Amino acid sequence: MxxxxxxxxxxxxxxxxxxxxxxxxxxxxxxxxxxxxxxxxxxxxxxxxxxxxxxxxxxxxxxxxxxxxxxxxxxxxxxxxxxxxxxxxxxxxxxxxxxxxxxxxxxxxxxxxxxxxxxxxxxxxxxxIPLRDERRRVVSDFDRRPLSEITEISGHDDILEAARLAPSAMNRQPWYFTAGENGSINVYAARSAVGERMNLVSAGIALCHMWLAAAHQGLSVGFDREPDETPGPKGYDYVATMITRHASGAQSQGANGVKVGRQVS
Ligand SMILES: Cc1cc2nc3c(=O)[nH]c(=O)nc-3n(C[C@H](O)[C@H](O)[C@H](O)COP(=O)(O)O)c2cc1C
Known part of the structure; x- marks a missing residue:
């Protein structure tokens, strides 16, 4: 599924x-x-x-x-x-x-x-039922910002690419991704006087795409809601952290298991 x-x-x-x-x-x-x-x-x-x-x-x-x-x-x-x-x-x-x-x-x-x-x-x-088949065939069919504008992370490219392609209200793409401890990914949503809740819904959508991309790689995925001590990007609010583990139980990057995620179903 x-x-x-x-x-x-x-x-x-x-x-x-x-x-x-x-x-x-x-x-x-x-x-x-x-x-x-x-x-x-x-x-x-x-x-x-x-x-x-x-x-x-x-x-x-x-x-x-x-x-x-x-x-x-x-x-x-x-x-x-x-x-x-x-x-x-x-x-x-x-x-x-x-x-x-x-x-x-x-x-x-x-x-x-x-x-x-x-x-x-x-x-x-x-x-x-759609009136026409409007499904996309290639990634260039998506009108989205490049990864370099929404993250500073190098690595995790397939997971971040899935997040990049997520739909968002007015196509605002109001998300930013930073590296957390042990290969985890912190997700932030842009603060906004209008449409803040829709930005948070959109960040949840991006998190869903990240989970599916990580599961596609055979990783189990957990989510945490404890922001890092390092402040997030200016103008953004912390939403959640995605923690991935190999099926063996080892965290997908990094070693000493500081954060422990819930296991995927
Ligand atoms: C939280 C959210 C709210 C949205 N609200 C509307 C809406 O009220 N009306 C509408 O026509 N499209 C709405 N959209 C669709 C977006 O405009 C669309 O996802 C975005 O332009 C990207 O295009 P795509 O979904 O074809 O990839 C919404 C999307 C999201 C994620």
Whole structure:
């Protein structure tokens, strides 16, 4: 499953034109099951995912689609990045089964469709059958900043490349990556007076791509939320650290095991 998601990183593109048909109930049921099994970034944060229709969604930059997946979360530090990390697995899964999707940071749920959940809606993903096949074929199809602008790390290139290709609100690519202890990677999101939460969702999406790229290399992956003592880049807030281990238990770079990550499922 993780391999299919990893491959989809290099093909995905936001789809904004969908066939005007609803997906069959069986497809939606399998999607709900997939969503209920995605990996969280921060397992201590309670989340819930629900599929709603176009009548339940309103507002700026709404993409007209037959369905929207809504990520609900309890309000806690890390909730936006966690929602981005989890829902990006759904985004990539949709690509892998030939469907299309578009993140929806602008639109909101109508009041009536918010009722019945004690959790807050964080972000939506519009999805359905794409009108055309818009998948990317080569990396040059991505409009993204070069690695040299988003990290100072040399090494870990495949992991950082996967992060570089991640979607972000307004394609702002609001992330920065620094080297942590023992080969770990610290992830930061740009501070912003407007759109800060969307920057954090986007950083969560990048973390999801990093996890899949590391898993593709046979590494097990854990996440930590303890910033290094060295200050992060100016204008950015710390989000999380990804720690990788070889299956043997050795950390992927460096030696003396200062940080210990949770194991991948
Ligand atoms: C958190 C987030 C919020 C977004 N919100 C919107 C939106 O409200 N409307 C829209 O049309 N696209 C939205 N997008 C899609 C981005 O514009 C798109 O991902 C970016 O331009 C990169 O293009 P790509 O997804 O085709 O690679 C959003 C993306 C993210 C990650």
């Amino acid at each position: 993780q391999e299919e998601l990893y491959r989809a990183i290099f093909e995905r593109r936001s789809v904004r034109k969908f066939e005007d048909v609803e997906l069959k109930e069986g497809v939606l049921a399998r999607l709900r099951k997939f969503t209920s099994e995605v990996r969280p970034l921060f397992p201590e944060i309670r989340t819930d995912f629900r599929v709603v229709g176009p009548e339940d969604v309103k507002g700026l930059f709404k993409v007209k689609a037959p369905h929207y997946m809504v990520a609900f979360s309890e309000r806690k530090d890390g909730d936006a990045a966690n929602a981005g990390f989890m829902l990006q697995q759904v985004d990539l899964h949709l690509v892998s089964i030939g469907l299309g999707s578009c993140w929806q940071g602008g639109p909101r749920l109508t009041r009536s469709s918010r009722e019945g959940s004690e959790l807050d809606p964080v972000i939506l993903l519009a999805f359905g």
